[in-house]
Amino acid sequence: MNHSPDTTIYPHPFAFPDAALADLRDRLARTRWPDSETVPDWRQGVPLATMQALCTYWRDGYDWRACEARLNALSPSRTQIDGLAIHFLHLRSPEPDAVPLVLTHGWPGSVIEFLKVAPMLADPRAHGGDPKDAFHVVLPTLPNFGLSEKLTTPDWSPERVARAWVELMRRLGYEGFFAQGGDWGYAITNALGGIGAPAVRAVHFNMFPIFAGMEAVDAQEQQALARLQAFAEHENGYMTEQIQSPQTLGYGLTDSPVGQAAWIYELVAKYTDGNAEELLGRDAILDNITLYWLTATAAASARIYWQSMRTFREHSIQVPVGFSQFPRDIHQTSRRWVQERYPTLVYYNELPQGGHFPAWEQPALFVEEVRASFRHSR
Missing domain, CATH: 3.40.50.1820 (Alpha/Beta hydrolase fold, catalytic domain)
Structure with a gap:
């Protein structure tokens, strides 16, 4: 009997079922939205109006099949x-x-x-x-x-x-x-x-x-170290949560497409040099978010922080x-x-x-x- 490992390369196209896309649209239509932020900017996270506009387009105008x-x-x-x-x-x-x-x-x-x-x-x-x-x-x-x-x-x-x-x-x-x-x-x-x-x-x-x-x-x-300190004090909450509790985080993100979208969208917008929707394209941002959603990888992908931030070495x-x-x-x-x-x-x-x-x-x-x-x- 041959016990050697299977080294075959198989074609494996992207082909998510129509039912998965219908479920996404249905969940987006039934979103329970939070209250609006109490500041006129992004200091509390992605503004409500910005997320609502993105998710309305995700539900009614976006085409995953093109991606x-x-x-x-x-x-x-x-x-x-x-x-x-x-x-x-x-x-x-x-x-x-x-x-x-x-x-x-x-x-x-x-x-x-x-x-x-x-x-x-x-x-x-x-x-x-x-x-x-x-x-x-x-x-x-x-x-x-x-x-x-x-x-x-x-x-x-x-x-x-x-x-x-x-x-x-x-x-x-x-x-x-x-x-x-x-x-x-x-x-x-x-x-x-x-x-x-x-x-x-x-x-x-x-x-x-x-x-x-x-x-x-x-x-x-000196400026680089000051930038690092600002990140550590004001911007690394997502990292800390994924290092400490990726499983806990995963329940909300895996169940709510708006939750998954906001978790990713904030960071893409924050660390793009300019308007992210203009530079990357709204569709391209949603391509990436949709891939995370359809594969239900919110918790799984976050575990790279739980595992590797503790052991990383140069x-x-x-x-x-x-x-x-x-x-x-x-x-x-x-x-x-x-x-x-x-x-x-x-x-x-x-x-x-x-x-x-x-x-x-x-x-x-x-x-x-x-x-x-x-x-x-x-």
Whole structure:
């Protein structure tokens, strides 16, 4: 009898039943709304009128099937790795010298963050770029998110996810590849960089966590520490709740689509450099929220904080490192700090605009940053 693990890659398209979409619309129609905020701004959270307008459109004007079509154009598939079904998108480049690249999302994001940039990265010739910068793009979904399997035990660290990504890339025929990430994608990509060559040839980050107590030697670094302190004192409630009680939080978010929408919408709006609905598009924001809703992953995805914030550690990286600082991200840094942590830094740039979700918000800038960073390692 053959007891070897099943390494088959199966097509696994997005195809939620009509009944699930009808249930969503019905729940939205029966929302029990809270009282209005008592301040004329966002200091108490997303204003009532803003959420009501978003959810009226979600119920009456939004088209999830259009998002499904875009996702299903990127070969959605699943495969069993380390006992867990991992879902991913895959866009092969038409260029013969393309280099494999894995992009890892975070929370409250998803692979939807990368739908604009994936074609630009895979086929630069068709998007005004140099074909020498082409990538084979792989977009895996983290365990507990989207259509990847949910964990039943709390034992998947960023290091374990990184090892799963190496195996996924190997199954796709990519023995060596580049890796990119921000948010929780930073943690996974940091672990991938620690694995290093030959599997991981270089990494690029669009987030660099800084910590209280780091030494500041100039105004830029002092401002970064002040920003971190402001976040810790006034903005990290969502993080604290997900570290402490993801299960408790999950009951309300899994039962109420408005609750799930508000939980995500506030952070997307807060950490976008400008008006989120204009820069990302109302439909794109709802694409991401709807994916969380239809997969009922509010509690599951929040557990990444419960598990990994307690165990996260930085890895020493020997392969080339690139970093791009977008000005509206939570963490701000300096070249000096990045260089100290990563002596193999080959690319550093500070961008004039962009926030915590740069691939989503500033796709052209993000693509050029990825291309420029990895040119050093091709």
